[in-house]
Amino acid sequence: MHLGPDDVVFWQWGFVKLNSTIVTTWVLMAVLVGGSHLITRKLATGLTISRWQNLLEIIVGSAKKQIGEVGLSRPEKYIGFLGTLFLFIGLSNLSTIIPGYEPPTGSLSTTAALAISVFVAVPFYGIADNGWRGYLRTYLEPTFIMLPFNIISELTRTLALAVRLFGNIMSGSMILAVLFSITPLIFPIFMTLLGLLTGMVQAYIFSILATVYIAAATRTHEPESK
């Protein structure tokens, strides 16, 4: 029994491996980038816009609104990162309706990479907003006694982000595999339906948690600037 898309190896040359995770991730990235490029090639501002432009406007508009509601006052600055996280995780979880597809988010390597990019983005945006001193002061937030706990929480929440997404998606595909061996006719459909729901919820939660972390790192300066 294989535990995830990491075990499906297409091509191997010594240390270098080309497994299902990498291939699926690149295909998804190509779909996202190519699709966005095709749609944004002819944008219209008139009364009639193409239906694909309408779709993108809905996605971008609601993402901006969500980011603004969490507490980041200028969503345009962060939507490039947070929106990409949401779209990639969402597409990779939704594509499970394609037969034979294995979601790359069901591999710990992918989710760890996404969580590490959040781990890097939090100090990046914090320093860009507050400067080095302002960002480092957030570690001493209530009192200086909390310094070790703040550092530990920085590491554990990265681990939790990675393991939460991985565990949810991996458990979904594992339950499907078990159900296929027991009742292959109808029940896997319902579990796939549930998997689609949890996949979207997990994509939402991953990006909203990243937003909350970035908002916590950038917030200290905001009341003074207003």
Place this chain on the structure above:
Amino acid sequence: MDNVTLVAIISIAVSGLTIAVGTIGPALGQGRAVASALTSLAQQPDASTTITRTLFVGLAMIESLAIYCFLIAIIIIFANPFWNHVVAKAGGG
């Protein structure tokens, strides 16, 4: 009963116990969270977006505990480090 059988029995029993005991706490916590969220929604339907978003984030936090237990159970069954150790020892000795 030799060591290999003993390790197998204990691993299977413990992985079942992990998921059984480990989901009790998160289940109670999620039940309480959803119940109070529904109460707040009934009292203040206007604040539904904020309540729903906070509820989802909180549920994800609580759920990750159950997910950790599930991962431990999976590791004990499919990637048990003690199992490999015992099998290697039995094969070698």
